Amino acid sequence: LVFAASAHTQAAWPAKAVTLVVPFAAGGPTDVVARTLAASMSKTLGQTVVVENKLGAGGTVAAGSVAKSPPDGYTFFIHHNGMATSTALYRKLSYDPLNDFEFVSQAVDVPMTMLARKDFPAANLQEMVAYIKANKDKINVATAGLGAVSQLCGMLFQRAIGVQLTEVPFQGTAPAMNALLGGQVDVLCDQTTQTIPQIKAGNVKLYGVTTKNRIKSLPNAPTLAEQGLKDFEVVVWHGIYAPKGTPKPIIERMNAAVRAALKDPDVAKRMEDLGAEIVPDSKLSPEGLQSWLKSEIDKWGPIIKAGGKFAD
Numbered sequence: 001l002v003f004a005a006s007a008h009t010q011a012a013w014p015a016k017a018v019t020l021v022v023p024f025a026a027g028g029p030t031d032v033v034a035r036t037l038a039a040s041m042s043k044t045l046g047q048t049v050v051v052e053n054k055l056g057a058g059g060t061v062a063a064g065s066v067a068k069s070p071p072d073g074y075t076f077f078i079h080h081n082g083m084a085t086s087t088a089l090y091r092k093l094s095y096d097p098l099n100d101f102e103f104v105s106q107a108v109d110v111p112m113t114m115l116a117r118k119d120f121p122a123a124n125l126q127e128m129v130a131y132i133k134a135n136k137d138k139i140n141v142a143t144a145g146l147g148a149v150s151q152l153c154g155m156l157f158q159r160a161i162g163v164q165l166t167e168v169p170f171q172g173t174a175p176a177m178n179a180l181l182g183g184q185v186d187v188l189c190d191q192t193t194q195t196i197p198q199i200k201a202g203n204v205k206l207y208g209v210t211t212k213n214r215i216k217s218l219p220n221a222p223t224l225a226e227q228g229l230k231d232f233e234v235v236v237w238h239g240i241y242a243p244k245g246t247p248k249p250i251i252e253r254m255n256a257a258v259r260a261a262l263k264d265p266d267v268a269k270r271m272e273d274l275g276a277e278i279v280p281d282s283k284l285s286p287e288g289l290q291s292w293l294k295s296e297i298d299k300w301g302p303i304i305k306a307g308g309k310f311a312d
């Protein structure tokens with residue numbers, strides 16, 4: 001009877017709206033990816049995928065909350081590299097990224113862009129670095145907190161040029177971008193999913209992209225590495241998770257809905273316009289995400305620990 005009941009519950013899934021938790025502010029890069037996918041997934045699943053922004057502590061508040069949510073197939077979570085980097089940045093986390101979640105899928109990879117406020121007095125990266133070095137006590141860097149990729153990129157940048165600047169944390173790079181546009185902060189390293197429209201409108205100054213090679217969506221932007229920041233590379237990847245114990249048939253249906261969304265021409269076009277690259281099929285399986293997360297924890301842990309910046 002128990003089996004029959006649970007089989008029935010799963011067959012009826014989803015019987016109501018499904019929540020996709022985003023760990024940063026609405027309107028920002030993670031939110032844009034989540035809402036683009038959610039609109040298409042809602043069609044496949046026949047129920048609305050509702051995006052819920054749960055803010056705080058560089059994404060770790062949302063991750064902790066999802067880990068403790070009922071594994072009933074109605075709570076999912078989208079997060080980026082922060083799922084891996086937070087294990088090194090926080091002395092104590094309320095969750096274990098590898099053991100407290102089910103893995104659904106990866107989705108898109110997103111480049112980052114090194115920006116400064118529009119009136120920043122530097123025409124290129126060399127001048128920017130020189131100006132920062134000469135004014136290091138005055139320059140601040142906007143971030144979305146420890147665990148955010150904007151913080152990771154900003155930290156690697158400071159290390160690469162040998163300065164320590166004041167970091168101003170926001171609850172996402174949507175508010176950080178507003179502060180940059182308003183001239184309240186000087187520098188922001190942020191994802192193309194948010195920055196391309198501002199770059200194209202001339203509202204911010206662009207000093208380079210964080211990928212190994214130049215990107216199609218900003219073909220004239222040099223990489224940071226080619227301008228002398230040797231080996232500088234940050235690519236933002238996205239994983240979709242569910243609380244541990246979410247039934248496998250539901251994970252499989254969600255996985256199929258993500259795959260269908262990534263094949264949806266509207267999604268593909270929007271992602272392309274925003275510089276996001278749909279990942280290859282090999283990364284779209286639950287196992288692919290699980291092994292990727294593990295490799296990212298192993299990759300970033302030592303790099304972050306060398307920087308010596310931690311939160312409790």
Ligand code: MLT
Nearest residue numbers: 028030148149150172173
């Ligand atoms: C956001 O959605 O606000 C960003 O992904 C935050 C970040 O990691 O920089």
